[in-house]
Amino acid sequence: MKLPQNSEELLSNLEYLINQTYEVEKEFKELKNILNSVIEFLPQAIWVIDKENNIIAQNSKAKNLPEILKTQESEIELNNQFYLVQKSKLADKIIISATNITEQKRNQRLISMGQMAAHLAHEIRNPIGSVSILLSVLSKKCNANNIIMEIKQSIFRVERIIKTTLLFSKGVIIKPKNFYISELEKELKSIIKYYSYSKDIKFIFFMPDIEIKADFDLILLVLQNLIFNAIDAIEENSEDEGLVEIIYEKNEKNHLFHIYDSGIPFENKNILFDAFKTTKTKGNGLGLALSLQIIKAHNGDITLSNNKKGFDIQIPCNIK
Numbered sequence: 001m002k003l004p005q006n007s008e009e010l011l012s013n014l015e016y017l018i019n020q021t022y023e024v025e026k027e028f029k030e031l032k033n034i035l036n037s038v039i040e041f042l043p044q045a046i047w048v049i050d051k052e053n054n055i056i057a058q059n060s061k062a063k064n065l066p067e068i069l070k071t072q073e074s075e076i077e078l079n080n081q082f083y084l085v086q087k088s089k090l091a092d093k094i095i096i097s098a099t100n101i102t103e104q105k106r107n108q109r110l111i112s113m114g115q116m117a118a119h120l121a122h123e124i125r126n127p128i129g130s131v132s133i134l135l136s137v138l139s140k141k142c143n144a145n146n147i148i149m150e151i152k153q154s155i156f157r158v159e160r161i162i163k164t165t166l167l168f169s170k171g172v173i174i175k176p177k178n179f180y181i182s183e184l185e186k187e188l189k190s191i192i193k194y195y196s197y198s199k200d201i202k203f204i205f206f207m208p209d210i211e212i213k214a215d216f217d218l219i220l221l222v223l224q225n226l227i228f229n230a231i232d233a234i235e236e237n238s239e240d241e242g243l244v245e246i247i248y249e250k251n252e253k254n255h256l257f258h259i260y261d262s263g264i265p266f267e268n269k270n271i272l273f274d275a276f277k278t279t280k281t282k283g284n285g286l287g288l289a290l291s292l293q294i295i296k297a298h299n300g301d302i303t304l305s306n307n308k309k310g311f312d313i314q315i316p317c318n319i320k
Contacts, residue, residue: 039057042097044100045061045064045097046058046059048096049069050093051092061098062098068096073085073086082102083100085097085098172218172293174214174218176213177213177216178212179212180209180212181255182207182209182210184223185207188223189205197231199235200241201243202243203244203245203246204244206247214255215294219298221290222313226259227259229288230244230261230263230310231261231263234261237263242261242262244261244262245259245260250317253318254300255315256312256314257315258307258313260310261310262309273302298315299319300315301314
């Protein structure tokens, strides 16, 4: 049976319409997949909410932060992290985003603390200098050598804190020059005499006459900081004796320094290099942060040792 011409045309149009529907559906699925990929790629947590408050789209970051949906637009703290929550309306949908601003808040806090610390350091430096001069005069006029040495050690600690604070607040600029590793050992042995400790600590140095190009004063400060940290860790140990090792070696690309100690284990490895954070009874939490800053300025790195309790430092051999 032959269909009328208008019926054939109707079927043809219907077939075309069905095919177009499939194409539209295919394009819609592709577009939806692209949209989901874009949402997933965004650094923020993202939700899309319909007028009945149902979640119609979200990325994996949002799935881990369901509590944020209950908040208003603001800065909030959640699980020790800070988020900036923003909302935007599109037709009958609401788009909610939560941006992690923890690092920005931390940097703001560090800047404020650094400025305050630098101001205090400047204020303390002058009277400490006067005390040092008066102490030198006093040492020539009396025989209280033990008391004077203890005062000198205390002043040395304060001067070290002042120097570290000012360096950290100003930023590190290195001035590389050629020197021998053995020169560092000589200076370190002299500096250790001014650091007060009560236990019988043995220091083992392996720092040969090998030439290196770096900022001598800053590398000395890094090694000094790590050695003093090692001494403090031994002081907090229950043993009456302790061991600190300072070992140098070299490979094809880097100069390597290893500082090991027999003191108490690191209490919290995650905050070791964070400024103004410390678990020690001594110190202000700047020594390791500044040390890392100095080594990074040399294009090197400081890491926890895998072999013993301590630190590994690497500095490139080709510093210019």
